[in-house]
Amino acid sequence: MKNLYLECGKIINTHGVAGAVKVENRCDTPKILASLKRIYFKNGEQYNEVKVLSGSVMGQFVLLKLEGVTDFDGAAALKNTLIYAAR
Numbered sequence: 001m002k003n004l005y006l007e008c009g010k011i012i013n014t015h016g017v018a019g020a021v022k023v024e025n026r027c028d029t030p031k032i033l034a035s036l037k038r039i040y041f042k043n044g045e046q047y048n049e050v051k052v053l054s055g056s057v058m059g060q061f062v063l064l065k066l067e068g069v070t071d072f073d074g075a076a077a078l079k080n081t082l083i084y085a086a087r
Contacts, residue, residue, distance in 0.1 A: 005040055005047050005084040009033050014075040015063050021075050023062040023083065030057040033085075039064070040084040047084060 013022040027033045034055035040047040051067035069075050 004087055005042070006087055007082055008036070008039070008085040009062065009083045011078045011081045011083065012061075013079060014072055017072045018065075019069040019071050019075045020063050020065045021069070021078055022058070023064055025060065025062050027085075030060060030062045033062045034064075036085055038086070039066075040086065041081060042084060 008027050009023040009025055011021045012024045014020070015022045023033065025033050034057050036052055036055065039050050039052055041050060042048075053065040053067055055065075056063045066078075069078065
């Protein structure tokens with residue numbers, strides 16, 4: 001069976017103190033990743049959906065503001081997390 005999700009980036013750092021994350025892009029262009037309305041985190045064999053509140057391109061990286069991540073500590077906890085998009 002074909003995988004329903006495609007790896008599209010990796011959270012590499014926080015950005016600011018309001019919970020934004022800096023993402024290493026693994027899509028064709030950073031603009032594609034910044035335009036996603038939802039991403040997924042893999043937990044074992046399960047993929048958990050997270051709503052993207054905003055996305056912007058910063059050079060070769062993407063800044064994302066994710067639902068439920070409201071402060072620096074929440075963003076820092078996601079460092080080194082791979083993110084996925086639905087195919």
